[in-house]
Amino acid sequence: MALIELHNIIKNYPLGDEFIQVLKGVSMSIERGEYVALMGASGSGKSTLMNILGCLDRPSAGDYLFDGSELGRASGDFRAEVRNRKIGFVFQSFNLLSRTTALENVIMPLAYTAGNMSHSERRKRGMAALEAVGIADRAGHHPSQLSGGQQQRVAIARALINRPPVIFADEPTGNLDSHTSVEVMNMFKQLNDEGITVILVTHSQAIAKYAKRTICMSDGQIVSGLFEGGIAQ
Amino acid sequence: MNTFDTVVMALISLKRNPTRTMLTMLGIIIGIGAVITMMEIGAGSSTAIRTTIERMGAGSGIIYPGVRRVAGIRSGTNSWASLLPADAEAILRECPNVSLISPIVRSSTAQAIFGSENWIPNQMYGVSPSFFAIRDWQLEEGRFFGEREVDINARVCVVGATIVKELFGGISPLDCELRINNTTFRVVGVLKSKGANMMGVDEDDVILMPWTTMRMRITGLRSGSATSTTSTLSTRPGERYPVSGVAFYPEQDSSMREDKLVIPKFTYIDHIAFAAISPEKIDEATAEITALLRERHELVAAQDDDFRIRSASDFMKMMDKTSTLMNNLLLGVALLSLVVGGVGIMNIMLVSVTERTREIGLRMAVGARSRDILKQFLIEAVVICLLGGFIGIAVGHGTAELIEHQLHWPIESSPEAVVAAFLVSAGIGMIFGFYPAWKASKLDPIEALRYE
Numbered sequence: 001m002a003l004i005e006l007h008n009i010i011k012n013y014p015l016g017d018e019f020i021q022v023l024k025g026v027s028m029s030i031e032r033g034e035y036v037a038l039m040g041a042s043g044s045g046k047s048t049l050m051n052i053l054g055c056l057d058r059p060s061a062g063d064y065l066f067d068g069s070e071l072g073r074a075s076g077d078f079r080a081e082v083r084n085r086k087i088g089f090v091f092q093s094f095n096l097l098s099r100t101t102a103l104e105n106v107i108m109p110l111a112y113t114a115g116n117m118s119h120s121e122r123r124k125r126g127m128a129a130l131e132a133v134g135i136a137d138r139a140g141h142h143p144s145q146l147s148g149g150q151q152q153r154v155a156i157a158r159a160l161i162n163r164p165p166v167i168f169a170d171e172p173t174g175n176l177d178s179h180t181s182v183e184v185m186n187m188f189k190q191l192n193d194e195g196i197t198v199i200l201v202t203h204s205q206a207i208a209k210y211a212k213r214t215i216c217m218s219d220g221q222i223v224s225g226l227f228e229g230g231i232a233q
Numbered sequence: 234m235n236t237f238d239t240v241v242m243a244l245i246s247l248k249r250n251p252t253r254t255m256l257t258m259l260g261i262i263i264g265i266g267a268v269i270t271m272m273e274i275g276a277g278s279s280t281a282i283r284t285t286i287e288r289m290g291a292g293s294g295i296i297y298p299g300v301r302r303v304a305g306i307r308s309g310t311n312s313w314a315s316l317l318p319a320d321a322e323a324i325l326r327e328c329p330n331v332s333l334i335s336p337i338v339r340s341s342t343a344q345a346i347f348g349s350e351n352w353i354p355n356q357m358y359g360v361s362p363s364f365f366a367i368r369d370w371q372l373e374e375g376r377f378f379g380e381r382e383v384d385i386n387a388r389v390c391v392v393g394a395t396i397v398k399e400l401f402g403g404i405s406p407l408d409c410e411l412r413i414n415n416t417t418f419r420v421v422g423v424l425k426s427k428g429a430n431m432m433g434v435d436e437d438d439v440i441l442m443p444w445t446t447m448r449m450r451i452t453g454l455r456s457g458s459a460t461s462t463t464s465t466l467s468t469r470p471g472e473r474y475p476v477s478g479v480a481f482y483p484e485q486d487s488s489m490r491e492d493k494l495v496i497p498k499f500t501y502i503d504h505i506a507f508a509a510i511s512p513e514k515i516d517e518a519t520a521e522i523t524a525l526l527r528e529r530h531e532l533v534a535a536q537d538d539d540f541r542i543r544s545a546s547d548f549m550k551m552m553d554k555t556s557t558l559m560n561n562l563l564l565g566v567a568l569l570s571l572v573v574g575g576v577g578i579m580n581i582m583l584v585s586v587t588e589r590t591r592e593i594g595l596r597m598a599v600g601a602r603s604r605d606i607l608k609q610f611l612i613e614a615v616v617i618c619l620l621g622g623f624i625g626i627a628v629g630h631g632t633a634e635l636i637e638h639q640l641h642w643p644i645e646s647s648p649e650a651v652v653a654a655f656l657v658s659a660g661i662g663m664i665f666g667f668y669p670a671w672k673a674s675k676l677d678p679i680e681a682l683r684y685e
Contacts, residue, residue, distance in 0.1 A: 056598060056678045077602050084600020095595045095682065099249060109599035111238055158599070 001068060002029035003166065003197055004053065009062035009072075011048050011220075022048045024220040025062070030199065032165065035192040037200045037211035045220040047170070050201045054087055054168045055079045067165070084112050088159025092171035094151045096143040096158075103139040106130060106157045113162060129157040133187060149180030156187060166197040173207055185210045236612070243613040246585075247620075254617060257581045260574025261621030261661065262628055265654045267567035269629025272650035274636065275560035277643035279553060286549045292512035293367045294519060294544030295337070296505040296526070299537070315539040318444075320529055321505045328521035333508040335364035338447040345400060345440060347411040352400045354393075355438035357413070359447020360506070365391075367508040370441075375407045375422035383443040386450065390418040393437035394426040416450045418442060444502065515546045571657065574621070575665040582614050582669035593673050594681025607674035614666020615659055622658025626651055 011023040022045045030036055040046040051057035052064060055071055064072040067086065071079060083089075096105045107126035110117055117125075130136045133153040135146075143151055152172060159167050169188065173181035189210060192198045200211055208214050215225035247254045298315040318336050325334040338359035345352050358364070365377050378389045390411070397406055406420045427436040509518035519542050526540050586593070593606055601609075630646060637644045 051679050080600050080602040083598060089598050095591065097592055112600040112605055116235060
């Protein structure tokens with residue numbers, strides 16, 4: 001069974017009295033372990049699709065099956081739990097909490113994980129995640145004391161803290177120079193090799209090349225990449 | 234997210250902006266401080282009232298001769314002598330809730346003379362020995378007079394501290410003889426000082442003697458019977474005011490008397506003091522006395538009582554009511570300032586929610602449920618209020634102590650007030666923190682993440 005299945009997803013935004021249709025019936029599936037890049041010009045609907053995939057937004061119509069369960073119409077609490085346990089987010093602007101150490105940023109999602117974990121256990125797991133992204137020595141630093149690449153690594157460690165099966169990365173290299181971009185992209189590659197599904201949103205061909213499969217979007221519809229199985233490649 | 238973590242998180246975020254946190258708390262500090270101060274002063278004053286009443290005798294009361302309707306004319310209180318020594322005896326005998334009784338014969342205008350000094354005491358009462366127990370008088374020295382001395386109209390008296398000071402120059406008057414209306418009295422006891430009562434009357438300015446002595450030797454037989462006439466309004470040489478036998482209102486004539494046969498009564502007494510078996514039984518005692526006196530005075534159902542009973546509890550209720558009213562008024566003003574403080578909290582929490590929109594979006598993206606966000610901001614508001622509350626309790630208590638020290642007002646710290654302040658500040662946090670927290674929890678994570 002595919003990890004993600006979309007059936008005729010439609011998303012409308014109200015604009016005055018009318019609706020703008022941003023997604024015009026998107027259907028696709030992503031298997032476990034795939035590395036997918038979602039491409040398209042701005043306004044193509046890729047960010048909207050990403051938000052729906054990431055459970056941040058709800059589709060106006062259509063079915064979204066994640067790991068076998070329908071999420072589009074699920075309760076807010078259930079969707080929050082999915083975001084917490086099964087999805088990791090990496091943002092373009094890192095979105096770290098300033099005035100909070102790297103380690104505290106990494107373990108922040110654990111506070112929302114049901115089933116109480118002791119504080120020391122959380123820190124242990126946080127340190128392990130920081131080690132995995134190679135900046136355990138910066139655990140006590142605040143985001144302002146870290147370089148862009150280091151900040152993005154902290155963000156990746158945060159995304160990995162609950163060992164989710166899938167990571168969404170929205171322009172993860174958008175704020176980084178080319179050198180650190182390569183580092184970060186290699187890290188996603190490594191994660192994908194370990195079996196984590198990576199879904200990347202980007203408008204850069206160079207970045208999209210890292211992915212095994214590229215889905216191109218235009219005007220709210222998928223125009224290519226629908227059936228190229230990354231694993232088959 | 235567990236509550237402990239949320240509280241820690243709230244404390245951390247409050248620490249980030251100490252000036253703003255302090256200013257926000259100030260409203261709560263002032264509000265809670267004012268409430269605590271008011272409650273401590275209120276508790277102090279009602280305790281002071283209770284102590285004063287207890288000093289007067291908590292379970293005691295006084296029976297006054299009442300209004301009597303004579304030919305349609307309702308004379309005022311005390312205009313008619315209607316109480317007899319036999320009434321007093323009957324009350325003690327027949328009312329199970331009455332434990333002590335004492336007739337009172339008053340004279341407030343008789344002059345006491347000792348050596349070259351003279352003094353008109355504020356209160357000069359003829360009483361029976363039970364009176365000392367009813368009014369809770371203690372002895373400084375000497376003794377009280379006894380029943381035997383009442384029976385024989387003994388010329389003995391017990392004096393208060395003010396009399397010792399004014400008449401005897403502060404020297405122990407024990408066994409000295411003072412003169413009242415040309416009768417000599419031996420001082421057998423000196424009363425322990427009680428000070429001024431809450432009405433400002435000096436309670437120590439008192440001479441007490443057996444009531445029979447007072448009636449027979451000083452005031453004479455108070456009229457009120459058919460035998461007396463206005464001719465009793467006699468002034469003795471050297472007396473400015475008539476002290477004996479005055480009918481303040483016109484006597485009944487024979488035609489009036491046809492209504493009811495008035496049997497001549499002689500030794501009327503002015504008041505009867507009584508004590509109930511316990512302060513709680515005072516209302517029962519009052520009811521029993523009313524029933525008994527109505528029967529003894531042969532009053533039919535349509536007639537008003539010809540006596541009035543005022544118990545210490547009535548007085549206490551009245552004083553309590555006044556002070557409670559004052560306190561509630563002040564408390565209301567104090568609570569109003571709490572509301573103002575609460576509005577300050579709401580304002581700052583709204584600012585905080587706007588400032589931290591991105592943080593809220595991020596927390597939602599990593600799995601915070603709406604209620605986690607709601608809880609976070611609500612707890613932050615409650616924590617700020619509770620901190621303010623704690624400081625306010627300290628400030629309020631300090632202010633009350635200062636008032637006690639500087640103005641000598643009685644205060645009393647009340648644990649209830651502290652608990653109430655604690656609950657109120659938590660409540661303020663809940664009420665005024667709810668709207669900002671609710672607003673935060675309803676943010677759209679996509680919008681919030683994009684917020685600059």
